[in-house]
Amino acid sequence: MAHVVPANQKWWAGGRSPFNVEYGKLMMWYFLMSDAFTFGAFLISYGTIRFSSNAWPDPNKVFSSFPFMGHANLPLVFVSLMTFILIMSSVTMVLAVASGHNNDRKGVVKWMFWTIIGGLAFLGCQAWEWTHLYHQNAWWGRNPFTNYDGTMASTNFTNFFFTITGFHGFHVFSGVVINVIMFIMAWRGDFDRKGHYLMIEKAGLYWHFVDLVWVFVFTCFYLF
């Protein structure tokens, strides 16, 4: 149900938020802006180094494994599964926020539960991927892969890959922790006592941001 604000509303006249959102939500947006610039700095430095290199490893060759599939060549299939998991958990998060809007405690608890499962599944996939690359001798400071044209690759590729996906994975992890706290608070009925579910919205903004960053990480590391 949309509500309509008259055009002559004086947003900047004082006495109310000129952004029409509560303080905590606005601050979450500003925090996410600063976090976006942190991730931006990481990804842009990766781009700068890549633009200054004559050649770079081919993601289709590096990321071509899938659990329990042995040596089958399945380029990008596993990472697309990870992307699907994260998009799906973003959807369950919006559904939790939507339930919160209707003060539907059961709905919030149910959808928060699935969001947490999605987050844990993503972390599990990333742990598998890292372990697999580690066993292929890829780690910070070591790069077993050659460039797409067969020339020797520097360790820039693995350094950036592990640093940036690691930083993103850390965000997913802290997002799961936040979601677990929200789940427990919703389950205990804390938000019913408060009378609103705005905390779920703030946790939701953070979780969607994690999904948003993954969209860029996915493009920069697996497609380019």
Next chain:
Amino acid sequence: MENVEVTTNAHHGEEKGSFDTKAIWRTFWILLGITCIELVIGMFIAPRFPHDMKIWFNILYIIFTAAKAFYIIAEFMHLRHEIKNMIMTIAVPAMLFLWFIGAFLWEGASFKNLKNTYDPAYKERSTTPVKQQPAHDEHDTQKSRELH
């Protein structure tokens, strides 16, 4: 500007804004569809073209990525349904990224040209293929460990 600003974000007192569940699922299908198209291009179409065509695929990926980012921010993070002041306080600082990306990628490309022009040894080293096969799986790892 329109006469009224419509917002679904109603936190004040009794007014209860509700999210449109249909719109959520529509956004989900759009995101999934774009990701699938990206993967089909990345896995099956792009490898069939010579490597110097890669730039065109990259431009395509950037367009798809921007579309996905728009849908996540506008619908999932609900920014499209906030008032204009709120949208602008996020969108205007984000414009810095345009300069940020352009300036630094330009810098990287320039550094590559300088190295290739003034350091012939670097150019030769970085453009001569190595004999060793790339290590794709655990089988090759032993070999590459020995070589290192």
